[in-house]
Amino acid sequence: MPSATTPVLDVRNVHKTYKLGRVKVPVLHGVDLTMDHGQWTAILGSSGSGKSTLLHLIGGLDRTTKSSNATTIVFDGRDVASMGKGALDRYRSSEVGFVFQFYHLLPELSVLENVTVGAMIRYGRLGYMSKRKETEDRAKDLLDRFGLSHRLRHRSKELSGGERQRVAIARALINEPRLLLADEPTGNLDRKTGDAILDVLAEFRAQHGLTMLMVTHDQHVAKRADRVIRLIDGRVQTDESQVQSPF
Amino acid sequence: MYQSLLTRKYLTSKIMPLLAMAAVMLSVATILITWSIMGGFLNTLLSSGRVMIGDVAVVWPNVGFAHYDDLIEMLEDTEGIEAASPVIESFGMVKLPNDQVELMQVKGVDPASFSRVTSFEDTLWWHPIEKPTSKDRDGEDLRIIRVNDPETKDIDESANDYSAIFTEMEKNGKLMQRPNPITGAMEPAGLIGIELTGLNDRTGAGIYAPMNPIIPNASGGYESDSVFMPSNGSIGLTVLSLDSDGRPVDPVTRTIPVANEFQTGIYEVDSSLVLVRLDLLQKMLRMDQAERVVRTESTDPFAFERDPQTGELRPKMIESIGIDPARVTSVIVRGADGVDANDTREIVKQVYARFAHKHPGEVPSEHIIMLRTWEDTNRTMIEAVKKETGLVLFIFGIVSFTTVFLVLAIFWSMASEKTRDIGILRALGASTLGITWLWVRYGAVIGLVGSTLGTALGTIIVININGIHGWMGQTLGIVIWDPRVYYFVEIPREVEVSKALIVFVVGILTCILGALIPALHSARMDPVKALRFE
Numbered sequence: 209m210p211s212a213t214t215p216v217l218d219v220r221n222v223h224k225t226y227k228l229g230r231v232k233v234p235v236l237h238g239v240d241l242t243m244d245h246g247q248w249t250a251i252l253g254s255s256g257s258g259k260s261t262l263l264h265l266i267g268g269l270d271r272t273t274k275s276s277n278a279t280t281i282v283f284d285g286r287d288v289a290s291m292g293k294g295a296l297d298r299y300r301s302s303e304v305g306f307v308f309q310f311y312h313l314l315p316e317l318s319v320l321e322n323v324t325v326g327a328m329i330r331y332g333r334l335g336y337m338s339k340r341k342e343t344e345d346r347a348k349d350l351l352d353r354f355g356l357s358h359r360l361r362h363r364s365k366e367l368s369g370g371e372r373q374r375v376a377i378a379r380a381l382i383n384e385p386r387l388l389l390a391d392e393p394t395g396n397l398d399r400k401t402g403d404a405i406l407d408v409l410a411e412f413r414a415q416h417g418l419t420m421l422m423v424t425h426d427q428h429v430a431k432r433a434d435r436v437i438r439l440i441d442g443r444v445q446t447d448e449s450q451v452q453s454p455f
Numbered sequence: 456m457y458q459s460l461l462t463r464k465y466l467t468s469k470i471m472p473l474l475a476m477a478a479v480m481l482s483v484a485t486i487l488i489t490w491s492i493m494g495g496f497l498n499t500l501l502s503s504g505r506v507m508i509g510d511v512a513v514v515w516p517n518v519g520f521a522h523y524d525d526l527i528e529m530l531e532d533t534e535g536i537e538a539a540s541p542v543i544e545s546f547g548m549v550k551l552p553n554d555q556v557e558l559m560q561v562k563g564v565d566p567a568s569f570s571r572v573t574s575f576e577d578t579l580w581w582h583p584i585e586k587p588t589s590k591d592r593d594g595e596d597l598r599i600i601r602v603n604d605p606e607t608k609d610i611d612e613s614a615n616d617y618s619a620i621f622t623e624m625e626k627n628g629k630l631m632q633r634p635n636p637i638t639g640a641m642e643p644a645g646l647i648g649i650e651l652t653g654l655n656d657r658t659g660a661g662i663y664a665p666m667n668p669i670i671p672n673a674s675g676g677y678e679s680d681s682v683f684m685p686s687n688g689s690i691g692l693t694v695l696s697l698d699s700d701g702r703p704v705d706p707v708t709r710t711i712p713v714a715n716e717f718q719t720g721i722y723e724v725d726s727s728l729v730l731v732r733l734d735l736l737q738k739m740l741r742m743d744q745a746e747r748v749v750r751t752e753s754t755d756p757f758a759f760e761r762d763p764q765t766g767e768l769r770p771k772m773i774e775s776i777g778i779d780p781a782r783v784t785s786v787i788v789r790g791a792d793g794v795d796a797n798d799t800r801e802i803v804k805q806v807y808a809r810f811a812h813k814h815p816g817e818v819p820s821e822h823i824i825m826l827r828t829w830e831d832t833n834r835t836m837i838e839a840v841k842k843e844t845g846l847v848l849f850i851f852g853i854v855s856f857t858t859v860f861l862v863l864a865i866f867w868s869m870a871s872e873k874t875r876d877i878g879i880l881r882a883l884g885a886s887t888l889g890i891t892w893l894w895v896r897y898g899a900v901i902g903l904v905g906s907t908l909g910t911a912l913g914t915i916i917v918i919n920i921n922g923i924h925g926w927m928g929q930t931l932g933i934v935i936w937d938p939r940v941y942y943f944v945e946i947p948r949e950v951e952v953s954k955a956l957i958v959f960v961v962g963i964l965t966c967i968l969g970a971l972i973p974a975l976h977s978a979r980m981d982p983v984k985a986l987r988f989e
């Protein structure tokens with residue numbers, strides 16, 4: 209385990225420009241960000257400022273745009289920005305837990321299956337066979353903690369927005385990732401439920417040393433984080449540490 | 456793992472895969488049905504076509520060859536040869552009961568050995584049958600064995616039992632004989648194809664109703680005669696007798712009583728072949744054993760005599776009596792069970808070589824004698840039917856090739872509909888290969904189900920094709936296979952396992968192929984792009 213002084217995540221000079229035909233839409237230009245192991249960081253920023261884009265890049269879902277200076281997204285000593293396809297697939301399935309802004313559940317699958325599918329992908333056919341029981345128990349436990357134990361067999365399309373969001377968070381946690389990237393995880397939840405979810409995440413962080421990067425619009429949520437950063441004009445503007453990391 | 460889970464879920468929650476399955480099922484069934492029926496048709500034709508010709512024929516046309524008894528004996532002593540029989544193949548003018556004269560093919564056969572080489576006995580039409588044929592719903596067939604009902608006997612013609620007569624006819628047919636109407640003594644008789652006289656009316660039930668001949672006369676009227684060929688009909692046969700070099704000399708005419716009529720299943724044969732006893736045809740053609748005067752020059756160089764015709768002097772000739780052995784134009788051979796016709800031909804070839812060495816100068820040498828398998832003899836017919844089968848299959852193949860595109864289109868739309876799911880899976884770490892496999896697997900399952908159902912459906916339809924066809928005829932009035940037009944009463948209904956297997960596998964492969972392109976397309980998409988896909 210890296211020491212507290214070495215950042216577990218080291219993002220340097222990240223650029224992203226979308227191309228719409230001939231029009232270039234620069235979104236990120238030179239994002240720098242470091243996170244310590246077990247740190248909980250909240251990202252604030254106006255709509256369209258590129259918060260989701262940054263999370264996608266760190267999560268290995270998208271590639272950065274080349275710039276004059278070297279871009280690196282180093283997680284635990286390995287550069288995500290220059291990883292090959294296979295390594296990136298493994299990084300996504302085993303290191304990162306991702307909570308999407310729009311939940312993105314698989315509509316045909318039940319709630320339980322939506323959570324376990326992450327483990328199926330990670331372990332492959334044979335691997336999953338031997339871990340099936342264990343994974344399902346963990347999934348049930350997570351869903352139980354999120355107050356969804358009575359919904360296990362329901363299709364995800366039968367759920368409310370808040371319920372879907374909780375399933376999506378459970379899915380992100382099923383493989384016990386070391387990095388959780390959450391895009392407005394409590395955006396659709398009332399304060400009480402939102403707090404309960406954040407409690408579970410905090411517990412996870414304490415148990416597994418989870419490093420969390422969380423996009424939010426909610427000041428209340430931001431207050432619970434160790435540190436808040438602001439994304440303005442495609443750069444990290446403010447880096448206001450609130451509390452010290454517990455590690 | 457997630458692939459099988461999603462395959463299952465997608466299959467059960469969408470209508471699209473059901474459509475794809477139905478498309479595959481129908482194409483597979485169509486191809487299998489077409490192929491089976493055309494193939495069955497070909498097989499039926501092939502087995503019908505070989506009825507009268509054995510497996511291999513040793514042929515020396517026209518003049519024929521001698522010592523055939525010896526050849527037959529040698530052949531029958533050989534391993535791999537079941538039986539052999541002498542045959543003369545010739546042509547003759549046949550006068551039919553309505554006084555019409557037509558050129559027909561005439562075969563002289565020896566019924567005893569001919570029946571060992573061919574299955575001609577099975578083709579004799581007039582014999583008693585236990586049950587009406589499948590299309591003869593009203594039981595109109597005269598040949599059916601019935602218990603005579605005295606009440607209806609004289610009113611209803613079809614209630615009569617003629618089995619005694621038909622039993623007699625069958626026996627006579629096999630022995631090629633018929634009792635003389637006056638003396639009652641058996642005399643040699645011939646067999647003719649069932650379509651030859653035109654007096655047998657083939658009904659929609661696929662059976663024959665005998666009719667009386669109508670004989671037109673010069674004054675514009677006509678006479679009718681009460682004739683039923685196997686009981687009192689006969690034909691007039693005229694052939695040209697041959698001299699010892701095989702050149703035609705004089706016409707010879709005989710009246711041949713008809714013992715029975717045969718149906719081989721090949722119209723050509725049934726409408727123009729006459730079988731007569733070998734010895735009779737040998738006599739008519741002067742191919743029987745004969746004594747002849749042989750003149751050789753005297754060995755005395757000074758002996759002269761006057762030619763009685765020209766009066767000129769010539770060297771003295773000595774006259775002696777020589778024997779010309781009987782001849783036939785071919786010997787037909789049946790190979791032992793399991794020996795293929797080409798192998799039989801090789802065996803016959805070797806035997807013939809020994810035979811030719813035994814009779815040097817008296818029989819054609821082994822280099823020029825013709826040896827034909829039944830396939831050689833029927834080549835034109837076989838080729839024609841094979842070509843037709845191929846053509847039909849080709850057309851249906853193209854039609855079914857559209858299934859590939861259908862499956863492709865269906866998969867393309869299913870894959871696009873599921874692009875967001877693919878994006879999610881990719882975001883969760885699923886590899887390109889894993890996603891490709893998801894769709895290929897999905898296609899394979901659809902193909903497997905569709906192909907299985909299609910093969911089953913096709914098989915069921917082929918096996919019950921006659922029932923289905925009969926039902927169509929009764930309820931919808933659609934009769935495609937009319938026995939009056941087609942020669943087989945029943946539509947062939949065998950499904951070969953190999954064909955079913957090929958169609959089955961191709962059906963699955965088609966689906967995999969159709970799924971592969973959308974699979975690759977969707978697997979290659981960037982996760983983020985896929986997630987934003989609407």
Ligand SMILES: Nc1ncnc2c1ncn2[C@@H]1O[C@H](COP(=O)(O)OP(=O)(O)OP(=O)(O)O)[C@@H](O)[C@H]1O
Pocket residue numbers: 226227228233235253254255256257258259260261262309987
């Ligand atoms: N694939 C894309 N192609 C073109 N433009 C894009 C694409 N994805 C994002 N953008 C643009 O990039 C900008 C940043 O988008 P992003 O989703 O990161 O914003 P955000 O900060 O998450 O906003 P929100 O708070 O509303 O979720 C937006 O202006 C958006 O239109």
Ligand SMILES: [Mg+2]
Pocket residue numbers: 259260261309391
């Ligand atoms: Mg966003």
